[in-house]
Amino acid sequence: xxxxxxxxxxxxxxxxxxxxxxxxxxxxxxxxxxxxxxxxxxxxxxxxxxxxxxxxxxxxxxxxxxxxxxxxxxxxxxxxxxxxxxxxxxxxxxxxxxxxxxxxxxxxxxxxxxxxxxxxxxxxxxxxxxxxxxxxxxxxxxxxxxxxxxxxxxxxxxxxxxxxxxxxxxxxxxxxxxxxxxxxxxxxxxxxxxxxxxxxxxxxxxxxxxxxxxxxxxxxxxxxxxxxxxxxxxxxxxxxxxxxxxxxxxxxxxxxxxxxxxxxxxxxxxxxxxxxxxxxxxxxxxxxxxxxxxxxxxxxxxxxxxxxxxxxxxxxxxxxxxxxxxxxxxxxxxxxxxxxxxxxxxxxxxxxxxxxxxxxxxxxxxxxxxxxxxxxxxxxxxxxxxxxxxxxxxxxxxx
Amino acid sequence: xxxxxxxxxxxxxxxxxxxxxxxxxxxxxxxxxxxxxxxxxxxxxxxxxxxxxxxxxxxxxxxxxxxxxxxxxxxxxxxxxxxxxxxxxxxxxxxxxxxxxxxxxxxxxxxxxxxxxxxxxxxxxxxxxxxxxxxxxxxxxxxxxxxxxxxxxxxxxxxxxxxxxxxxxxxxxxxxxxxxxxxxxxxxxxxxxxxxxxxxxxxxxxxxxxxxxxxxxxxxxxxxxxxxxxxxxxxxxxxxxxxxxxxxxxxxxxxxxxxxxxxxxxxxxxxxxxxxxxxxxxxxxxxxxxxxxxxxxxxxxxxxxxxxxxxxxxxxxxxxxxxxxxxxxxxxxxxxxxxxxxxxxxxxxxxxxxxxxxxxxxxxxxxxxxxxxxxxxxxxxxxxxxxxxxxxxxxxxxx
Numbered sequence: 035x036x037x038x039x040x041x042x043x044x045x046x047x048x049x050x051x052x053x054x055x056x057x058x059x060x061x062x063x064x065x066x067x068x069x070x071x072x073x074x075x076x077x078x079x080x081x082x083x084x085x086x087x088x089x090x091x092x093x094x095x096x097x098x099x100x101x102x103x104x105x106x107x108x109x110x111x112x113x114x115x116x117x118x119x120x121x122x123x124x125x126x127x128x129x130x131x132x133x134x135x136x137x138x139x140x141x142x143x144x145x146x147x148x149x150x151x152x153x154x155x156x157x158x159x160x161x162x163x164x165x166x167x168x169x170x171x172x173x174x175x176x177x178x179x180x181x182x183x184x185x186x187x188x189x190x191x192x193x194x195x196x197x198x199x200x201x202x203x204x205x206x207x208x209x210x211x212x213x214x215x216x217x218x219x220x221x222x223x224x225x226x227x228x229x230x231x232x233x234x235x236x237x238x239x240x241x242x243x244x245x246x247x248x249x250x251x252x253x254x255x256x257x258x259x260x261x262x263x264x265x266x267x268x269x270x271x272x273x274x275x276x277x278x279x280x281x282x283x284x285x286x287x288x289x290x291x292x293x294x295x296x297x298x299x300x301x302x303x304x305x306x307x308x309x310x311x312x313x314x315x316x317x318x319x320x321x322x323x324x325x326x327x328x329x330x331x332x333x334x335x336x337x338x339x340x341x342x343x344x345x346x347x348x349x350x351x352x353x354x355x356x357x358x359x360x361x362x363x364x365x366x367x368x369x370x371x372x373x374x375x376x377x378x379x380x381x382x383x384x385x386x387x388x389x390x391x392x393x394x395x396x397x398x399x400x401x402x403x404x405x406x407x408x409x410x411x412x413x414x415x416x417x418x419x420x421x422x423x424x425x426x427x428x429x430x431x432x433x
Numbered sequence: 434x435x436x437x438x439x440x441x442x443x444x445x446x447x448x449x450x451x452x453x454x455x456x457x458x459x460x461x462x463x464x465x466x467x468x469x470x471x472x473x474x475x476x477x478x479x480x481x482x483x484x485x486x487x488x489x490x491x492x493x494x495x496x497x498x499x500x501x502x503x504x505x506x507x508x509x510x511x512x513x514x515x516x517x518x519x520x521x522x523x524x525x526x527x528x529x530x531x532x533x534x535x536x537x538x539x540x541x542x543x544x545x546x547x548x549x550x551x552x553x554x555x556x557x558x559x560x561x562x563x564x565x566x567x568x569x570x571x572x573x574x575x576x577x578x579x580x581x582x583x584x585x586x587x588x589x590x591x592x593x594x595x596x597x598x599x600x601x602x603x604x605x606x607x608x609x610x611x612x613x614x615x616x617x618x619x620x621x622x623x624x625x626x627x628x629x630x631x632x633x634x635x636x637x638x639x640x641x642x643x644x645x646x647x648x649x650x651x652x653x654x655x656x657x658x659x660x661x662x663x664x665x666x667x668x669x670x671x672x673x674x675x676x677x678x679x680x681x682x683x684x685x686x687x688x689x690x691x692x693x694x695x696x697x698x699x700x701x702x703x704x705x706x707x708x709x710x711x712x713x714x715x716x717x718x719x720x721x722x723x724x725x726x727x728x729x730x731x732x733x734x735x736x737x738x739x740x741x742x743x744x745x746x747x748x749x750x751x752x753x754x755x756x757x758x759x760x761x762x763x764x765x766x767x768x769x770x771x772x773x774x775x776x777x778x779x780x781x782x783x784x785x786x787x788x789x790x791x792x793x794x795x796x797x798x799x800x801x802x803x804x805x806x807x808x809x810x811x812x813x814x815x816x817x818x819x820x821x822x823x824x825x826x827x828x829x830x831x832x
Contacts, residue, residue: 053478054465054687056694059458066453079452091790153611160704160790181580183788184605184618185700206583212552219583220619288453295455301584305559389582391490391559 062300065226066203066291068284072191072230073112075119083189083226084162087122090187091161095126095152097175099167101134102193105236109166126155136325138170139209139216148178152186159183162225166191166233168241169201169329173219176207180222187225193233195245195279196330199286200252203227205300215317221301229287231280239366242274244330246365249286251311251337254358256289258403265357268364305392308405312336314396318382322373334367335374342426343411343419344398354402359426369427374420380413461699464625465602465690467683471590471629472511474518482588482625483561486521489586490560494525494551496574498566500533501592504635508565525554535724537569538608538615547577551585558582561624565590565632567640568600568728572618575606579621586624592632594644594678595729598685599651602626604699614716620700628686630679638765641673643729645764648685650710650736653757655688657802664756667763704791707804711735713795717781721772733766734773741825742810742818743797753801758825768826773819779812 069079084094094117103109110129117125130151138144157163163186165175172190179188192202208219234242246264253261263281264271270278293309294300316336319327327335338359345355362369373379387394393409400406468478483493493516502508509528516524529550537543556562562585564574571589578587591601607618633641645663652660662680663670669677692708693699715735718726726734737758744754761768772778786793792808799805 053467054463054690056463056465056690057460058463058694058699059460060700061456061458064453064455064457066455068452089791149617150611153613153616156787158787158790159701181617181619183616183790184607184620186790208583212549214552217552217582218548218580220580221583291453291455295457300457301459302558388555388557391557391582391585392488 062223064205064223064291064295066287067226067228068231068287069228070231072228072232073109073116075116079228080116080164080189081120083228084120084123087120089160090122091158092123093126093155093157093161094123094164095155095157095161096129096164096166097132097148097151097171098129098165099134099171099193100131101168102166102233103129103131106233113164113166126157126161127151132167132171132175134168134171136170136210138174142209142211144174145178145209148175149182152178152182157182157186159186162187162189164189164191166193167197168192168194169197172197172202173207173216174209176222176224177209177219180207180220185222188222190224190227191230191233192227193230194237194241195234195243195283196241196248197245198229198231198234198283199245200248200290201329202229203287203290203294205294215321227287229283231276231283234276234279234283239274240328240331242279243272243366244328245283245286246271247330247334247337247362247367249282250358250362250365251333252286252289252293252309254337254341254399254402255308255311255397255405256293256403257285260285260289261361261402264365265361268361272364272366305390306395306407307390308397308407310386311397311405312338312340314382314386315339315379318379318385319371319373322376322378323371327371327373331367334362334365335369335371338362338369338423339374339416339419340396340398342423343416344400346415346419346422347398347412349406350399350401354399356426358402359423363427370424374424379420380416383411461622463604463622463690463694465686466625466627467630467686468627469630471627471631472508472515474515478627479515479563479588480519482627483519483522486519488559489521490557491522492525492554492556492560493522493563494554494556494560495528495563495565496531496547496550496570497528497564498533498570498592499530500567501565501632502528502530505632512563512565525556525560526550531564531566531570531574533567533570535569535609537573541608541610543573544577544608547574548581551577551581556581556585558585561586561588563588563590565592566596567591567593568596571596571601572606572615573608575621575623576608576618579606579619584621587621589623589626590629590632591626592629593636593640594633594642594682595640595647596644597628597633597682598644599647599689600728601628602686602689602693604693614720626686628682630675630682633675633678633682638673639727639730641678642671642765643727644682644685645670646729646733646736646761646766648681649757649761649764650732651685651688651692651708653736653740653798653801654707654710654796654804655692655802656684657800659684659688660760660801663764664760667760671763671765704789705794705806706789707796707806709785710796710804711737711739713781713785714738714778717778717784718770718772721775721777722770726770726772730766733761733764734768734770737761737768737822738773738815738818739795739797741822742815743799745814745818745821746797746811748805749798749800753798755825757801758822762826769823773823778819779815782810
């Protein structure tokens, strides 16, 4: 705590005062665990992150995505039995269902129900909220857990490839408000994130695929060898090969977490947000299609568009751009959509800038694994990039 | 980022996985400024904490407590002129009125109005919300500012002695929900807190006094000399001597901030909360009296009760207890109230424990400036302490 004693002296506004600039740091610990069948009582992973009992109230309140409960009808019993098997712990009421998908974030009543459950079940700051689900459910339950009592312990078990590879790893939560995605939320570090690959078995093909575009994104930003792994296993990934998916989800999750921890700006106080590569248009495409397009699908198009733009503006080799677009297609993503022709698409740039605050900051590529930040995009060339992407993917339009 | 490679290997749940324990720190800077007439355009304090313009959107959205606007009708114009006088800055709409007092925290619509204003005025993460008011208004606007866009910059100008000496300094915000005080909120570090002594001139006598009990509290915990200062100037403080109040408010604010910065637990992750000395009963007294008793008044009684209890249990010299009770009375506080006889008072202990989570942690005194943490209170002796406090303050019952 440093005091500077000469600051407001002699300004004529009252007697000398000593302004205080109090700098302090807060330590955080983010635990990432990979496993299969986390709710089997013989699996130690969840037990380890809940404990030790002496530092906890022992109460665990569980929420699950309606989609997960429908796919795993035995879930409520499994959760209850698991928690009862941990010495010193007990469930705080039975498993609560949260509607899945973006609806959970658009309906304020879901946030209210989750916070009310935390209140009514006597969950305190030394109790744990366990949430199992896709990104939207993790977001709304996370926001409730971060604000009830100013923050109760949160253990996330993401259930989709997208949530396991990206959305469920981060230190954000939130709900939509006033028509703006994620308008209300906080930065909050979960106590732990447990990636249980068993949940992926019941995903439909679109949700199975959705996490792969975020994996491609983070590979392009951080790890050329990881991109090559995705490239060489694209066919297996599309065909639901579990061991190929396990490798990609884990590496993507690690890279996302590594970025948060090592970027020096985990709570995004600066204007830059490199992990949002391809996202300015992806967010807008979701909105323009009324969320018909899922986030992972929109990110595939958004990444492809900014890759083509990177090449058209001389930053990235054309052969690399073609290679990246081909990988996204090999993974099964459709890279053309009528919404790409909507002139409102480019409004996404300004909305992205507003959301970041301050100056526009967009990530492009100079090479695979070599991002570069730019502060403007040329609308004419962007329109050319949309056309070029259309030409590149024309062959696949009939598939 | 440390990886431990032996953790989940060989547990039979899928292939070997490497759990990641990612530790990271986040740096915070809390600026505390003391001045008079902060909104006079020649006063540099607010300008300094807003800037520099290059790192900001330049937009400043202002909220003020209805009570402050009523006492200072020229406030809206002053705020607007001040912001326009700062190069690169402009007001984001005109000053918005927020109802003062606990009502602002009990009515969810106030939070909604504040967040909607932040949305509608295009306030981004590089814009500033300026809030002028008492503790309740700072809390609800602070919660909105901390969650809109996951946190916009917040500059607080507390307008009461209580907010200037304590509530407006901290790193918390919140609203009441489900009948529980501060049930929803966050820990968030303001960009700056500006203590403008000019606002104190228009307070009624009760609000003038209310900050003094928190000053006594923090003096008893941290600074024997500061307690002696309050003791020797008690008559002047009661008689609204501005220079005596300035000294007390500043030292109290500094001590509160110093605690947050140096305690090692600014976001209260442990169960202890030493600054809440005397507060377990204070919170309950407010509730039992339907908030007829103001927070500072309840804290005076709560501190007196735990001081007497400290003496009755042999921790504190009886002469020190008598001295502290006398100072609180000299400051003008009434230390007896029918609610002290309500058997529900002691429920405040369990509610306090629930709110902290985990084990009960209560601060008592071993001496002036020498706190001690205990983990239980004897209800019979507490009842004796209530009676004893009644006897000690009997002489003042006719005043």
